[in-house]
Amino acid sequence: MADKLWYFVMVPMVYLAFAWCIVWIVVKIIEILRTPNLPGTLRIFPEGNNPQNPPSYPLAAAAWDAFTMPSVRRHNPVLWVFLCIFHVSIALLILAHIDLAPQVNIMPATSEHMIGNGVVGIAVTVSILYFLFRRFRTPVREVSVPADYLLLILLLAIVMTGDIMSWGNSWAENGFIITKKDFGDYFNSLLRFTFSDPRQFLTGSHYAVIGAHVLLANLFLIVLPFSKIMHAFFAAPLNKLRRG
């Protein structure tokens, strides 16, 4: 029974979670696009020589605001540092997971590790812990809702199981023996829809940790379209409104 459950988590649920996530993200974006926009500008005017003139490249300016968060840097530099660490690390982790596919080789195929040799995972863990702890302090505590904590806890659980997998490789002689290539074989089977049992690629006694990591990631994909993570798609359009 447990084997069947793990198989469900590791293979069919991954497809279902991805499909669910993509479909709902598309639905959410279409829903926003179909809603009529407000006439008139919502612009905040910059200082300088020609404050009345909108920026020459408003989309580029909005993308700059969305990716570099200058307002946070100005008003809360410590948070900004952790936000940068978090977002860059997440981008690297996405890249590292893509790199697991045998067709991509950013890290050598023979490498035991993913991109960053485990450091990226630690960086994102530390930043999530910072985000979580600051929510226990006034005044951020007063404006936080349960979803804010739960989402951070879910993310923390995902990256910590990832950390265990990544760092476990060097913990003991008979510890993790799952290499980038092994993960790559599992990824490849998913990409090719072979529906193979992942156990044939991911051997060892730590399969449950990998299973937990995938289960939590599946859950994350399921909740993502209904969570504030959707700001990943709307940060630039919102900033565009401010830029004019």
Place this chain on the structure above:
Amino acid sequence: MEESEKKRLLGLMADKLNRSVKMCLDNCTRCGVCIDACHAYASTGDVRYTAVARAQNIRRLFENYHKFTGKVAPWLNEAVELDERWMEKVYETAFTCTGCRRCMTYCPFGIDTQQIQAIAKAMLIGADMDPKPLTMRAKAEIDKGEKLEATKEKFAKEVEKIRAEMVEKWPTTGGYDLIPLDVKNVDVLFVSMAEKPSILPAARILNAARENWTLSCFEAVNFGAFLGSQSMTEQIYQRIVSEAEQLRVKELVICECGTAYRIMKHVIGKRNFDVITFMELIDRYIRDGRIKLDKSRIEGTITYHDPCQIARNGGVYEEPRNCLKAVTDNFIEMTPNRQANWCCGGGGGLVIAAEPEFRMLTSRVKADQIKATSADVVATACEMCFAQLKDLNDDYELDVRVSLVSDLVAEALVEE
């Protein structure tokens, strides 16, 4: 609350859910960066008076009635039912905020609190919980537009008195109409506050510059906008738009009224005339040498308070400063200034809608900011700010002179 009433109010909320509002409601991460942006929070330390807390009052309704998560797990984002108790929170969102949009310069996404506030205001009107002094004034403005001939007649009588006073005070001026009314094909239609304190200095400056102008018979201020009624806002600004179109003017010049300027410049869309603030026009006169100013007439140091709707939300930063630098050599900036300036605490109609105690309590940072300049004169370019700064001056014993920029310019005017 009765079911039909609830349904009606939620319908009003739904009507306000345009694309930008939906994005603003859906994407806040409650990071809390905006918390320090609000003058009311900075003055009181009360988290209710933060952009995010005010928005949450509406966001939690949105969660309940418009979100999937609100249906399946309302506890996740603390979805709430709409009832009488929650309408008090809606009131808090609408009328503890001046709509200064300083929080937008803090938010990493630029979430517009004023847009969320608009939902709250619409619901309050629906529930008959709108601040009546604002509603009365808005209705009176609309009434003026509907009874156009009577309005013009009454206004002409008022203007006649001001004309007589001008001739008495400045007998050298003459030979032309000091306050032209209803003149077609002029360069400038000046929209004042339709009261002597606003008309008199403006007429002196415009005449000194030999401007080809006429005075609007309507007041610039738009109480419908403060109230949050879209239909009233439109009816009120439409009076001025129709007048400008009928008179075929080139430029519509708005007196020192922040909200009026923002609406006419940035909300109504492109028209056949340009819209500028009086500050921009005076600055142009100074640059072109059309008016001469005597720097010795105003004593002491002058500082400038950037009105939110003209500066941050309107893009007019330097022109008022240029005007002030033309009337004094002792101009000093307050800190922070321009886009980052603290709101006076009276905008968004709070000068009329909020209790004076609340306005004074939530504007301590503004008083401290003025105090820190050690200026003798605080100038501003908005009537609402002017009224609030005068109250702050009395309440916090700042011992400054509060003045509109145009008043200072008129005072320093060398009439030839």
